[in-house]
Amino acid sequence: MGYELRAAIVGATGYGGVELIRLLQAHPYVRITSVISTSSAGAAIAEGFPHLHEIVVGVLDELDIDLIAGKADLVFLATPAGVSSELSPKLLAAGLKVIDLSGDFRLKSPEVYEQWYKRKPASQEYLDLAVYGLCEAFGEDVRGADFISNPGCYATSALLGLIPAVKAGWIDPSTIIIDAKSGVSGAGRAVSLGVHYAEVNENFSAYKVNKHQHIPEIEQTLGRIAGQEIMTTFTTHLVPMTRGIMCTTYASVIGERSEEQFIDLYKQYYEGRRFVRVRPQGKWPATKEVSGSNFCDIGFAVDERTGRVTIISVIDNVVKGAAGQAIQNLNLMMGWDETTGLLFAPVYP
Amino acid sequence: MGYELRAAIVGATGYGGVELIRLLQAHPYVRITSVISTSSAGAAIAEGFPHLHEIVVGVLDELDIDLIAGKADLVFLATPAGVSSELSPKLLAAGLKVIDLSGDFRLKSPEVYEQWYKRKPASQEYLDLAVYGLCEAFGEDVRGADFISNPGCYATSALLGLIPAVKAGWIDPSTIIIDAKSGVSGAGRAVSLGVHYAEVNENFSAYKVNKHQHIPEIEQTLGRIAGQEIMTTFTTHLVPMTRGIMCTTYASVIGERSEEQFIDLYKQYYEGRRFVRVRPQGKWPATKEVSGSNFCDIGFAVDERTGRVTIISVIDNVVKGAAGQAIQNLNLMMGWDETTGLLFAPVYP
């Protein structure tokens, strides 16, 4: 098909990076030309990831801007917080397009970043430059952009579940409570007692209650949609499973709105967007039903007794919550159909 | 040591019944004299439950009131909904004490029962007679009673997390939202696609949203505590694990209350009750930390930004949510220390 984009991946030894490899292998217009790891440069890519044996044959490159600039047109940054704030400006200056999967460029205010991430923020100039790539909401901004900040996994699930209702003014923004649950891959590949199998298995736990760094990301985005400041209650839980996020979101309904009306509203908002699937009345999505895929599925329950709506939204945190959405952003940046290379069915069971 | 209560268990082929066997084996004052199954009478108890091989040697008895009355002083009913409403009056009439683990006698109103359980209710007379055995809240009523309705698993977890705050008037009852999660044993031992391993594993799902039969049980009890009608939003989720329930409960705080104040309030309310453990500030309990035990652990987070408290309460649904609490009720009925035979440590990991 002629055109072929050369892509580099930085931070390919984490779960986001290795999922980018899996997905880009199947993308018709992209060739991975460099996989970069500061810690393991020179090692075979498949050594740390035996599932890629005979599929990916190269070795890990060093992190060298000139080297990347010579080999690639675009760079995916799947690095821990605090790395891409330094790296992205240099890569952009070298003429590369950048899609940053870390949280470094999601918050527009450096003060808010510092408060929640407890790190030195990126410069205001580049924070302003970065386009927040929540494709179904801000896809128009992504088209033609060179620098994308890929949304957080929890934020993606919560926001896709909330935006149409907030935009329509159907729910009271001061009543939003998001009860979020994630599989363990969301914690990354770094070892700690908190991800030890014997500690996580047969266990369900809450963590970072009221303190998760996706809270300001969700609030910033909802505020942008609503045109007013919004504060939410947001709790994160660890589920004994590898992949998947569910947000069970509660809010008081303004006026009387039926489940059918919510379904229609969401179908209308997401019309033409293949990766959001609104479920029929009385059906709520489960995380396995999107596992391994780029879908976000949404279902509703309206309780007339209490006047509240319960919105259930699920994603695969590694795909729609990270690598898949990054490729969806790539597709939009390049003017391709947003589903290119991503329209595969979930893996079930 | 002299006294020995003879106990019968009806419905011993479900998870509640078999857990009663495990726990009563270790109880110093109780001897199991009859284990009853309508479906498998005559078979060895250990046949369907090989883990009891050489531990429990008898055979399953038929369901015969006279037989039970001749063999036992007290009967645990671990039967499906709709069975004990018929059976309990007969057992009581035969002079037996009864602890009912089903939902048949939890709701005081037959109309409400019928609405939520979609079944014929028990008679008002026996609904009035049954003592709702939430030990830490209504233990005084249990002492000396002959007929106990053992609380539901979700209800136990939610209520122990809410009662002190509701009683103190520290939270706005109209804002209570309970996001509940349970392991699969809560669904019972009956087979269905919904409990098929390949459907549940690596999956997190919501079910019966706004429709779970523990909603009226929670509301009836909170209403009794508060002296006013209370309506809650309550969502149930299935966690890919066998045992454990967590309720993550949200409510707006009335006035300004710190986490320390909530901790003090709860410690005071539960003083002398060994099975409720209030966690120190900044610590939230995980389900594994009570697994296999009769504890209910509770932690708090107060969010000054939104004025809400998040209460996290966990139990083992099979123990504190069923068989363990039933034995705790037995202890109270008999005037024994409520911890008799139950004060063992959780199984970890």
Add this chain to the structure above:
Amino acid sequence: MGYELRAAIVGATGYGGVELIRLLQAHPYVRITSVISTSSAGAAIAEGFPHLHEIVVGVLDELDIDLIAGKADLVFLATPAGVSSELSPKLLAAGLKVIDLSGDFRLKSPEVYEQWYKRKPASQEYLDLAVYGLCEAFGEDVRGADFISNPGCYATSALLGLIPAVKAGWIDPSTIIIDAKSGVSGAGRAVSLGVHYAEVNENFSAYKVNKHQHIPEIEQTLGRIAGQEIMTTFTTHLVPMTRGIMCTTYASVIGERSEEQFIDLYKQYYEGRRFVRVRPQGKWPATKEVSGSNFCDIGFAVDERTGRVTIISVIDNVVKGAAGQAIQNLNLMMGWDETTGLLFAPVYP
């Protein structure tokens, strides 16, 4: 690309059938034109499988030979044992190509089938006609064939691990012991206490010891390779996971053979076959490293102390052990590259 094969799937409400749908969706030369279920005809395909919502939009067809013959060129039979023995002759007579995923045509002897399957065998005529589609061993037979018997999941894993060594005469066939372990999806989607989550989770169990119906399939095939009768000891175990099979196979080595020599032998035997990946010395494959993919990975350990080789082979039972290998057979039948539509990376983690 011009050519398009019309495929029908019978028995699409089991795990093999639904995986065929997932994989064929991504196949460039195949269009699914009919999905057939005797039990649910008329229902939307996505109703029982919500992960296919908006991906597969048709309804389930009835099982009607004329209907299938009008709509399809080839039929995949993902039916329980005993169904395709009746159905396949009729479908073949109607001019359709058939790939049978059940065990009905794997054993060439009707007596042996009856002994192990405890069912009425297919006719000798059709047993003779069916080509045993273990692609890497008998791919030449598959090319141009109209009727394929797709190998069993355990048999695929065991045989790919054993064939090169048996063929080379490097191991003593009378010493072969296969210790096999499978995820729960191998038991199918039918409900039973044996697949209840609470019974399987945190549990490892053996079943059908010395009695599994894949034993004669393995022995028939090894005998064909060796030119002599071979009897094996074969144990099946259930692993608390959804997908994956590992065979840990033991045999006494004839002569002195190093691990490197085994690796070379297998690399040579499987040269050009992309779906078998021989691991480097000292590395043994894990089931997750092939999950969701059509690969079979193999590793070796030679113990000089005991003179035995341990061969570890893993597959995804639903892909290489069922639907994936069926499509690989389709590719070979049609003269396409055997990897067409199947060359995607395993899902990790």
Add this chain to the structure above:
Amino acid sequence: MGYELRAAIVGATGYGGVELIRLLQAHPYVRITSVISTSSAGAAIAEGFPHLHEIVVGVLDELDIDLIAGKADLVFLATPAGVSSELSPKLLAAGLKVIDLSGDFRLKSPEVYEQWYKRKPASQEYLDLAVYGLCEAFGEDVRGADFISNPGCYATSALLGLIPAVKAGWIDPSTIIIDAKSGVSGAGRAVSLGVHYAEVNENFSAYKVNKHQHIPEIEQTLGRIAGQEIMTTFTTHLVPMTRGIMCTTYASVIGERSEEQFIDLYKQYYEGRRFVRVRPQGKWPATKEVSGSNFCDIGFAVDERTGRVTIISVIDNVVKGAAGQAIQNLNLMMGWDETTGLLFAPVYP
């Protein structure tokens, strides 16, 4: 009951140590007087193990021989390999009884220890002194002893499954193959990528093939039973579960022996030993059926076709494979009934 033994636990922040705390809490004749951790001395015991909140109230002691000698009569060493070889002689010299749960004193030959453990061995004097505490086989040696080496988890499961048949001469010792599977708690509480939830979950893997340090322990013990040198093939696998070991053991039967005969032989050998349960014909034990308990369950399959017996033996690796067997040894040392404090039912489901 008057007598009370004061026990100290060294290494209480691992899974073996914390399980000792759980089990000793329920032991009628033992009081834990010191819990020792070199890394966390001074911290509350329940801090790292919140499940012990309000159950164990002390702080962790330093490792100081005099301190221990002043507080305790007996010491459990639940330390990593290489620690107790130094520590045990000192504790014994201070007049303490010692039960060592590590591997340091299991092998009688320092050379063999060095070869398999890759560490400096203990002195021959203390290796000779240590009694190998496989209670059901060598319980007589344990009575009255002061220094016990507690068997390894895999070794316990394998040996209890093999000893009666080896002793009776019913199997050919040169044909023994042990295919062993363990839950993840067997790897200990130290963090590593190998125990990361996302790497272990939905995965089944083999490790240390032919190289596990329990191989010489098994061979030394079988050799002692048989009066001749025995070599075995032994493979270890990691099961995605927390607790449990199964050994599937294969051997050629000498003469003709039926399953009933094996069952009788084992029942006779283990007569009076409550913790070994021989299963009836046609039943094989699963790991969950002993979970949380001190039982070892054993089942058999004899294959007339191949002349082999398959022996399936299961234990809970943390109980019978570590802390439970250590307490069983304590009971024997002290002349108490070996089941004291240990005769509780498995936790099911």
